[in-house]
Amino acid sequence: MYYFFLQELKMAKRLGFCHKVSRLFQPTNVVPAGAQVKNKDILSKSYKLMIDGGVIAHAQNGFFYLLPLATRALDKLTRLVDEHMMSIGAQKISCPTLTSSDIWEKTGRLSMAGSELFHLKDRHNKDFILSPTHEESITQMLASQPALSYKQLPLLLYQTTAKFRDEMKPRFGLLRTREFLMKDLYSFDTSAEAAQATYELVSKAYHGIFNEIGVNYFKVRGLSGVMGGEVSHEFHFPADIGDDTVRSCGDCGHGWNKETNENGPCEHCGSNNISESKGIEVGHMFILDTRYSAPLQATYTGADGGRQPLVMGSYGLGLTRILAAGLEVLSLPDQLRWPPALAPYTLIIITPKEGSKESHSTEHLSEELYWSLQEVRGLEGEVIIDDRSHLTIGRRLQEARRTGYPLAAVVGKAAVGPVPAIELQNLITGQTTLHSLSDFVGVVADCSKVVAVQ
Amino acid sequence: MYYFFLQELKMAKRLGFCHKVSRLFQPTNVVPAGAQVKNKDILSKSYKLMIDGGVIAHAQNGFFYLLPLATRALDKLTRLVDEHMMSIGAQKISCPTLTSSDIWEKTGRLSMAGSELFHLKDRHNKDFILSPTHEESITQMLASQPALSYKQLPLLLYQTTAKFRDEMKPRFGLLRTREFLMKDLYSFDTSAEAAQATYELVSKAYHGIFNEIGVNYFKVRGLSGVMGGEVSHEFHFPADIGDDTVRSCGDCGHGWNKETNENGPCEHCGSNNISESKGIEVGHMFILDTRYSAPLQATYTGADGGRQPLVMGSYGLGLTRILAAGLEVLSLPDQLRWPPALAPYTLIIITPKEGSKESHSTEHLSEELYWSLQEVRGLEGEVIIDDRSHLTIGRRLQEARRTGYPLAAVVGKAAVGPVPAIELQNLITGQTTLHSLSDFVGVVADCSKVVAVQ
Numbered sequence: 001m002y003y004f005f006l007q008e009l010k011m012a013k014r015l016g017f018c019h020k021v022s023r024l025f026q027p028t029n030v031v032p033a034g035a036q037v038k039n040k041d042i043l044s045k046s047y048k049l050m051i052d053g054g055v056i057a058h059a060q061n062g063f064f065y066l067l068p069l070a071t072r073a074l075d076k077l078t079r080l081v082d083e084h085m086m087s088i089g090a091q092k093i094s095c096p097t098l099t100s101s102d103i104w105e106k107t108g109r110l111s112m113a114g115s116e117l118f119h120l121k122d123r124h125n126k127d128f129i130l131s132p133t134h135e136e137s138i139t140q141m142l143a144s145q146p147a148l149s150y151k152q153l154p155l156l157l158y159q160t161t162a163k164f165r166d167e168m169k170p171r172f173g174l175l176r177t178r179e180f181l182m183k184d185l186y187s188f189d190t191s192a193e194a195a196q197a198t199y200e201l202v203s204k205a206y207h208g209i210f211n212e213i214g215v216n217y218f219k220v221r222g223l224s225g226v227m228g229g230e231v232s233h234e235f236h237f238p239a240d241i242g243d244d245t246v247r248s249c250g251d252c253g254h255g256w257n258k259e260t261n262e263n264g265p266c267e268h269c270g271s272n273n274i275s276e277s278k279g280i281e282v283g284h285m286f287i288l289d290t291r292y293s294a295p296l297q298a299t300y301t302g303a304d305g306g307r308q309p310l311v312m313g314s315y316g317l318g319l320t321r322i323l324a325a326g327l328e329v330l331s332l333p334d335q336l337r338w339p340p341a342l343a344p345y346t347l348i349i350i351t352p353k354e355g356s357k358e359s360h361s362t363e364h365l366s367e368e369l370y371w372s373l374q375e376v377r378g379l380e381g382e383v384i385i386d387d388r389s390h391l392t393i394g395r396r397l398q399e400a401r402r403t404g405y406p407l408a409a410v411v412g413k414a415a416v417g418p419v420p421a422i423e424l425q426n427l428i429t430g431q432t433t434l435h436s437l438s439d440f441v442g443v444v445a446d447c448s449k450v451v452a453v454q
Numbered sequence: 455m456y457y458f459f460l461q462e463l464k465m466a467k468r469l470g471f472c473h474k475v476s477r478l479f480q481p482t483n484v485v486p487a488g489a490q491v492k493n494k495d496i497l498s499k500s501y502k503l504m505i506d507g508g509v510i511a512h513a514q515n516g517f518f519y520l521l522p523l524a525t526r527a528l529d530k531l532t533r534l535v536d537e538h539m540m541s542i543g544a545q546k547i548s549c550p551t552l553t554s555s556d557i558w559e560k561t562g563r564l565s566m567a568g569s570e571l572f573h574l575k576d577r578h579n580k581d582f583i584l585s586p587t588h589e590e591s592i593t594q595m596l597a598s599q600p601a602l603s604y605k606q607l608p609l610l611l612y613q614t615t616a617k618f619r620d621e622m623k624p625r626f627g628l629l630r631t632r633e634f635l636m637k638d639l640y641s642f643d644t645s646a647e648a649a650q651a652t653y654e655l656v657s658k659a660y661h662g663i664f665n666e667i668g669v670n671y672f673k674v675r676g677l678s679g680v681m682g683g684e685v686s687h688e689f690h691f692p693a694d695i696g697d698d699t700v701r702s703c704g705d706c707g708h709g710w711n712k713e714t715n716e717n718g719p720c721e722h723c724g725s726n727n728i729s730e731s732k733g734i735e736v737g738h739m740f741i742l743d744t745r746y747s748a749p750l751q752a753t754y755t756g757a758d759g760g761r762q763p764l765v766m767g768s769y770g771l772g773l774t775r776i777l778a779a780g781l782e783v784l785s786l787p788d789q790l791r792w793p794p795a796l797a798p799y800t801l802i803i804i805t806p807k808e809g810s811k812e813s814h815s816t817e818h819l820s821e822e823l824y825w826s827l828q829e830v831r832g833l834e835g836e837v838i839i840d841d842r843s844h845l846t847i848g849r850r851l852q853e854a855r856r857t858g859y860p861l862a863a864v865v866g867k868a869a870v871g872p873v874p875a876i877e878l879q880n881l882i883t884g885q886t887t888l889h890s891l892s893d894f895v896g897v898v899a900d901c902s903k904v905v906a907v908q
Binding site: 017022023024025027029057058059060063064065066067068070071072074075086087088089091092093094095096097098100115118119120122123126130137140141144145146151152155157161162164166168178179 | 471476477478479481483511512513514517518519520521522524525526528529540541542543545546547548549550551552554569572573574576577580584591594595598599600605606609611615616618620622632633
């Protein structure tokens with residue numbers, strides 16, 4: 001990857017390409033002051049900020065365009081998930097979006113999932129669904145291959161692809177859509193014990209992912225529902241607009257989704273010291289046992305040469321939802337705040353106002369700064385220049401705050417003082433410091449590390 | 455990216471995770487000698503090799519699972535395309551897979567594209583199609599936003615997403631499928647002249663991409679067909695199983711798809727020195743003029759404040775097809791050969807046979823070699839160990855050749871000689887050289903550069 005990146009950087013330099021706000025496709029909605037907001041019931045803070053801030057655009061009820069800022073954030077999230085999946089030996093694949101209805105019929109889910117499935121027929125009148133999840137599909141694939149040997153297990157396969165659900169009431173923008181980006185992982189083991197060990201391994205990787213994303217979260221026991229199996233856990237971001245009610249025990253720390261145990265004491269220690277809060281479900285994991293492998297006849301060959309059904313687990317992370325829920329939790333009413341690891345750009349350089357004294361004597365300084373920052377580990381491709389020099393610096397800083405850039409480098413009056421300096425603003429904390437040209441890059445290198453682990 | 459990668463490497467090391475053939479999900483079909491091949495008419499060399507080699511798996515007619523080797527190759531291709539798109543200032547977005555049929559009705563394409571479209575209805579009985587391409591969708595999105603200013607143009611937006619076409623006769627595996635991965639770029643300009651300049655800019659980036667992929671290709675004039683517009687060019691890989699016949703002039707070098715000009719002399723210089731060959735179309739670019747922006751009313755504001763329809767271009771690269779066509783062109787009948795830039799792994803380490811003298815005295819050598827190679831620029835994540843030490847080295851080399859690993863490092867007898875050495879085999883050229891432990895990493899670093907630019 002490093003190799004690729006260097007090529008990209010070299011190419012960008014050769015072509016003189018740099019990220020500039022004047023070229024960024026970010027169509028912002030200028031809402032007249034005092035205008036009435038329509039569809040108030042479907043609006044959440046993050047949805048409004050993402051639409052007004054040109055991060056996403058509405059297509060149809062429950063369908064959205066992801067514009068460049070959202071795409072950059074999601075690409076980061078996808079990569080972060082890839083790293084953690086690789087660290088547990090999970091292998092990336094891709095299943096077809098269309099799944100033959102037959103195999104959902106075989107597992108009994110065709111009627112269970114009911115009206116939330118998008119159905120279609122091909123030119124030969126064959127029935128398909130747009131897959132909301134791929135337990136049937138991946139199990140069928142394994143069943144059609146030479147049986148795995150017990151020596152090849154556990155096998156962990158995952159994909160990050162668009163999924164579909166014909167929601168009755170899509171709402172809150174990317175929080176509940178009819179098409180969404182999901183990372184789904186399927187595990188295959190020889191026994192219930194081995195499946196439990198895999199479950200714990202993946203759980204650990206999920207904790208790693210959520211810690212790196214940098215939004216508070218909690219893990220609770222969940223219902224298995226239509227998915228089947230007995231054991232299931234959910235990951236939630238705490239938010240008042242969440243659909244779920246999660247209960248946690250003040251004594252032993254155990255947490256569970258209220259669905260699993262309507263009221264009463266802690267199911268773990270019996271304490272009555274229970275608190276409740278609302279959560280947005282951003283991840284879900286299930287032990288499926290042989291719920292899918294038995295009807296679809298996906299087996300492995302044991303040490304004794306006999307065939308046994310594979311023991312499965314299923315693990316999902318809603319990537320578009322993690323992005324939206326993270327923004328919902330962190331943002332202010334008028335300012336997008338991205339999960340630290342997912343900010344589309346880490347730093348924005350604000351050039352001098354045109355016609356100002358500093359704009360004459362600091363020509364090229366902003367671009368030089370841009371290229372110097374590209375050399376800092378962790379900042380390659382992470383910097384953008386706000387070159388709209390017809391706007392005041394103050395106006396551009398205000399917009400940068402609204403879009404949620406964590407750091408700003410201001411090439412302003414101080415850049416032409418007796419000791420030329422560049423202003424570094426932390427747009428989250430409001431902290432502002434001045435640094436000489438020679439120190440600046442080093443300071444940002446340290447500072448961006450802080451942003452990255454916030 | 456570099457930052458991410460280092461994290462990944464650190465994490466992998468901490469967890470002791472390394473890529474091993476024993477864990478790789480690559481279900482190979484062992485075809486009994488003399489067995490009759492079914493469906494001979496739909497088989498191409500690359501399709502057979504990809505299925506037999508466990509690179510892809512069949513799902514339904516025209517739908518495939520991309521297994522880990524294919525996914526790795528496609529991820530590389532996606533990244534390579536991203537770099538070149540970024541170098542011309544194109545911005546990545548994502549449009550919904552489902553497009554409302556209404557807007558295809560408005561542009562008149564709903565009936566033109568006819569039976570190749572997958573249609574579906576949602577729970578509210580609203581008509582959608584699974585998008586094969588997104589001219590309508592993206593134009594509609596721009597029309598729904600505040601009008602772009604001429605100062606923001608050219609605007610180049612692209613995505614890399616699954617596309618759908620209900621082919622009458624899917625065939626040759628990933629070459630003609632009903633679901634495929636496509637990079638589609640749309641450009642928006644103020645005038646025909648500006649659109650032509652953008653067309654040339656993108657064309658240059660496409661040449662850059664195909665040069666880096668490393669498969670011979672040619673660019674010819676094409677028909678615009680159902681897409682509309684007047685100007686169009688195609689990129690082809692030369693292959694006998696290609697659906698297109700391309701003609702080229704031996705005098706002036708001009709090329710064109712036979713569809714555009716059935717017979718006769720060179721349309722450019724009038725020469726009769728014409729040769730014909732078969733090609734697989736892997737890329738297509740169109741100037742669309744206002745074919746979509748006029749009916750969908752996507753306009754920009756000119757310098758005079760007046761509104762004009764945007765002048766558009768459309769540019770597609772079939773990523774799954776590029777992969778399959780590249781393999782079709784390069785592979786031998788019994789050996790996958792990947793386009794150099796897309797090989798899933800660059801190097802395979804083959805460990806000593808268990809019970810051999812060298813297996814006792816070189817314990818850990820293979821893993822140390824693995825980690826040392828990870829540090830070489832361009833080789834991070836590019837190395838895999840064939841740790842199936844119950845198989846002979848010869849057998850594993852044979853399989854490595856069949857799967858198409860470009861380089862093999864053999865930890866064999868020479869590793870315990872008086873001057874311990876590791877054997878480096880170029881599995882494409884057959885060249886074999888011996889290198890001391892201390893030299894080996896440096897030699898591979900040089901050699902992998904050669905592989906990368908082959």
